[in-house]
Amino acid sequence: MTDQRIIIEMGMGNDLHGMDYQKAAARAIEDAIRHSTLPIFETTGLSHDQMRVQVTVGVQDPDKIDTNALAAGLPRGRATVTAVKGGLNIPNPETGDTAVVATAAVEAFLTSQTGKWKRA
Template sequence: MTDQRFIIEMGMGNDQYGMDYTKAAARAIEDAIRHSSIPLFDATGLPHEQMRVQVTVGVAEPEKVDCAELVKGLPRGRASVTAVEGGLNVTNPDSGMTLVIATAAVEAFLPKQG
């Protein structure tokens, strides 16, 4: 049976001082989740374990993201996180500090219903 996507949320996060891509990605995921309220589970009695959560984060250097660590921060469902090229690095010419900006798409799927 094919899963059916029932939500997609987008978020943005950054790390201003540490060039920590995982931290920026975590903040983008948190931003996306904060914009969601899903009464579906209370209304239908479906268990959260049936939900598959697929997260895609975009950063300038995806190899520097600890996807396994990000999965630990997701509150419900069976989760996976993938890092892809995206986001943005912005360097301050005065200090040389680089601001890491990440974007995230959080998608939730359930088995096709009735």
Template sequence: MSDQRFIIEMGMGNDQYGRDYQKAARRAIEDAIRHSSIPMFDALDLDHAEMRVVVTVGVQKPEAVDCAALAAGLPRGRISVTTVEGGLDVINPDSGNVIVIATAAVEAFLPFRG
């Protein structure tokens, strides 16, 4: 039996002064899920444990992100988090400060019941 994606949410987060990729990634994930509500679990009497959640985070330095810590911060489902090269590092030419911008896609899957 295969899974079927039933939701995908996108988010963006940043760290303006600390060059903290972890913080930017966490904020991108929070931005994505902050706008989601899935009433079908109650309406269809589904168990949240059946849901598989796949998170992909794009940052300029993927190795600087602790995927396990990000996964631990998500509230429901069987969670996997991966990082890829993406996002942006924006340099202020006057100060040299680097703003880290992360993007995230949060996908949720349930077993196909067709």
């Protein structure tokens, strides 16, 4: 059966002084999932294990992201994380610091639910 996307949420995270892409990415993912709730699981009895979670994180240096660690930190579903070039680096010439901004898109998928629901 084909998976159907049931939700997509976006988030942003940053690390202002450590230039830590991993920390910024984790914060972006947390920001995205804070904006959503999926009551479908409680109301239908579906297991969270049936949900596939696909996360895309954008940072200026994707090679510095441990995608497995980010996936392990997700609270529900079978998760994969992909890091791509994106986000922002914002240098501060006065201090030499670089603020790192990461963006994240968190998508959740279930197998097709077509025909499994009836209007009351």
